[in-house]
Amino acid sequence: MSLFKETSTLLLKDLKLEFRQLYALSSLLLYAVSTCMVVYMAFVEMESLTWVTILWIILLFASLNGVAKSFSQEGKGRQYYYYYLASPLAIILSKIIYNCLLLLTISITTLLIYSLFLGNPVENMSLFMLSILLGATGFAVNFTLLAGIAAKADNNATLTAILGFPLIIPLLGMVIRISKNAALGVESLNTNKDLMMTGSMIAIAFVLSLVLFPYLWRS
Amino acid sequence: MSKSLTNRLLLAKWWKLIAILLMIYTFAAGLLMPVPRLDILNETIRNAYFHVPMWFGMMLILLFSLIYSIKYLSTGNLRYDYVAIEAAKVGVLYGLLGLTTGMIWAQYTWGAWWNGDPKQNMAAIAMLMYLAYIVLRGSISDQDQRAKVSAVYNIFAFVALFPLLYIVPRLTDSLHPSNGGNQGFVAYDMDGWMRLVFYPAIIGWTFLGLWIASLNVRATYLEEGLDIEAN
Numbered sequence: 423m424s425l426f427k428e429t430s431t432l433l434l435k436d437l438k439l440e441f442r443q444l445y446a447l448s449s450l451l452l453y454a455v456s457t458c459m460v461v462y463m464a465f466v467e468m469e470s471l472t473w474v475t476i477l478w479i480i481l482l483f484a485s486l487n488g489v490a491k492s493f494s495q496e497g498k499g500r501q502y503y504y505y506y507l508a509s510p511l512a513i514i515l516s517k518i519i520y521n522c523l524l525l526l527t528i529s530i531t532t533l534l535i536y537s538l539f540l541g542n543p544v545e546n547m548s549l550f551m552l553s554i555l556l557g558a559t560g561f562a563v564n565f566t567l568l569a570g571i572a573a574k575a576d577n578n579a580t581l582t583a584i585l586g587f588p589l590i591i592p593l594l595g596m597v598i599r600i601s602k603n604a605a606l607g608v609e610s611l612n613t614n615k616d617l618m619m620t621g622s623m624i625a626i627a628f629v630l631s632l633v634l635f636p637y638l639w640r641s
Numbered sequence: 642m643s644k645s646l647t648n649r650l651l652l653a654k655w656w657k658l659i660a661i662l663l664m665i666y667t668f669a670a671g672l673l674m675p676v677p678r679l680d681i682l683n684e685t686i687r688n689a690y691f692h693v694p695m696w697f698g699m700m701l702i703l704l705f706s707l708i709y710s711i712k713y714l715s716t717g718n719l720r721y722d723y724v725a726i727e728a729a730k731v732g733v734l735y736g737l738l739g740l741t742t743g744m745i746w747a748q749y750t751w752g753a754w755w756n757g758d759p760k761q762n763m764a765a766i767a768m769l770m771y772l773a774y775i776v777l778r779g780s781i782s783d784q785d786q787r788a789k790v791s792a793v794y795n796i797f798a799f800v801a802l803f804p805l806l807y808i809v810p811r812l813t814d815s816l817h818p819s820n821g822g823n824q825g826f827v828a829y830d831m832d833g834w835m836r837l838v839f840y841p842a843i844i845g846w847t848f849l850g851l852w853i854a855s856l857n858v859r860a861t862y863l864e865e866g867l868d869i870e871a872n
Contacts, residue, residue, distance in 0.1 A: 536827040567797060574790045583775055585794065588769035592804040623804050630800055634793045637714050 428512035432504075436520045450488050454480065454532040462539040470543035470605045477536055478598050481529055481557065482590070489521050489565035490529060490582040494514060510639035514566065514631055521533070521562035529558045545607025552617070553601040559582035560593045560624045567631040570638050598618045648869055651855050656848055663845025667691075670838045677835070688746055690838055694846040695739030696764070701730040701847045702854070707799045710792040720867065722765060722788035725795060726778060727857040731850045733771045740764055764807050770798045770817070 440446055457480045468476070493501075504513060533554060544550045565586055572581040596616055602612050650656070671690035679686060706728035713721035743761065744754045755761065777794055781787040862869050 567793075571777070571790055571794055574786060575777060581777065581780060584773045588766050588773060589798065589801045591766050592801065619804070625714075626800060627797075630797055634796060637789060639791050640789075 424578035425509065425512055426474065426513075428508045429515045432508060432512055432516035433519055436516065437523075438518075440524075446488060446491065447527065450484055450524075450528050451531055453487060454528065456483055457483070458532070458536045458539050461536075465540070468540065471602055473540060473543055473600050474605045475598065477533070478531055478557070478594065478601070480532060480536070481554075482561070482594065484528055484532060485525050485558070485561040486565060486583060486586060488524055489562060489569050490572065490579060492517050492521060492566055492569040494569075501563070505639070510636040511632060513639065514570070514635040517570075518563055518566045518628070518631065521566050522559055525562045526555065526559040529554050544605045546604040549613070550601050553597045553604060556620050556624065557593075557597040557615070560597070560620065560627070561590065562623055563627045563631060564590055567627075567635060567638075570635060574638065593620065593623055596623070645720075647720065649798040651859060657852050660845055660848035660852055663841050664849060666836065667842040667845050671842065674834055674838060685746060686835075687752065688742070688833065690842045692739060692746060693842045694779045695742065696760075697843045698846040698850050699732050699739060699767075701772040702728050702735065702754070702850045703775070703799060703802075705851065706732060707795060710795040713788060713792045714796075719788055719865075720862075722792065723858050723861045723865075724854070725792065726775075727854040727861070728851070729771055729795065730857070731775055732853045733768060734769070735846075735850055735852075736764055740768070754814060766805060767802055770801065774798060776844065779822075816854045 448561060461476055461480070465472075465476075565582070568582055568585045568589070572583060574580055596619060600620070603613055610627050643650075644668035666667075667690055671687055672813060676684070676686050706725045709721045709728065712721075713725060740761070747756055747758075747761075748754050762863045773792055774791060778787055831837075859869060
């Protein structure tokens with residue numbers, strides 16, 4: 423089987439599983455709604471910079487919870503089955519694409535719910551959506567490999583957070599900066615540079631995941 | 642059978658002698674030689690020989706650890722893994738020493754232990770990454786599995802350090818000497834006398850760190866019953 427065919431088959435399998443069970447999606451959406459509710463009860467109203475920061479913290483935790491289960495959801499037996507059927511490259515590719523789709527859905531829905539409760543002070547909505555898109559993709563790429571690592575250590579929830587948070591700080595710093603500019607409607611000369619930088623960081627993490635995952639999978 | 646480069650270096654004496662000589666030189670010359678009189682810094686400019694080399698040493702030793710992780714992944718030889726972890730541990734030790742010495746200095750010079758300075762933040766993040774590396778190793782009991790998984794993380798973490806160098810300084814301003822018009826000790830602010838001590842100090846501290854790591858590696862060899870003379 424070609425890499426493309428393997429990847430798309432695995433991706434379709436993951437999507438089908440998700441649509442039948444609606445487990446990850448529904449639990450994450452409920453997580454988002456309840457967190458937004460908590461933030462709303464605690465703040466009632468807030469400045470736009472605080473608004474942006476809290477939104478990103480909610481997204482960060484939701485993403486981590488969403489991706490952390492990527493490899494532990496399926497039993498050991500089925501992992502061996504995939505090991506014989508598909509190349510590791512196809513497996514990591516399909517997982518990354520699936521997580522991207524999942525996190526994009528979660529991020530946009532969270533944004534809607536969050537805006538419903540706390541209003542939406544964003545001036546430059548297209549740039550803001552771009553930062554959300556970059557953030558979701560970046561979280562998906564970075565956390566997928568880490569979920570693979572944590573799954574090998576049978577110690578998932580805490581370990582993924584310990585491994586993931588320090589690694590994600592540069593990316594998070596960048597997207598928060600872009601989205602703060604977007605929220606305030608500031609025309610910044612640095613925005614293009616920041617976007618390029620964020621994009622290249624995601625690209626590096628993506629390539630590194632593809633290179634390193636086969637070693638992880640082989641054990 | 643000829644010994645591998647790693648084992649030959651572990652046994653070699655020349656670089657340990659260099660470490661001793663350079664450390665004696667660093668302490669003697671670093672405390673006694675003349676330094677330029679700069680506002681605010683005054684005598685604390687001598688920190689350039691003790692605090693600053695911690696960072697250079699940390700990065701060089703972590704680079705060393707990265708090289709051994711790559712070597713492990715490409716050969717599957719567990720000896721390389723022992724070197725990678727021990728080097729990373731010394732890297733963390735240097736990072737913590739750098740943070741501590743920096744914090745004491747900052748308390749007197751900037752007026753607070755923690756100032757949110759980019760270099761402080763960067764160091765703290767790097768420490769978190771590598772402490773996570775040590776925790777990760779602790780959570781896997783199978784030796785080969787542990788070596789493989791932690792090598793993968795080590796490579797991922799080291800690469801993640803680089804965007805930090807570019808990004809974090811942009812998020813907040815730095816108070817460090819030689820940043821944003823502050824007087825300081827990097828390159829163009831250092832006079833010839835200082836450079837004469839500064840560069841040897843970096844090499845000395847780095848070799849000292851590698852020596853500590855090499856002793857731990859040899860202790861691991863003993864625990865695992867590996868013969869260092871064999872190959």
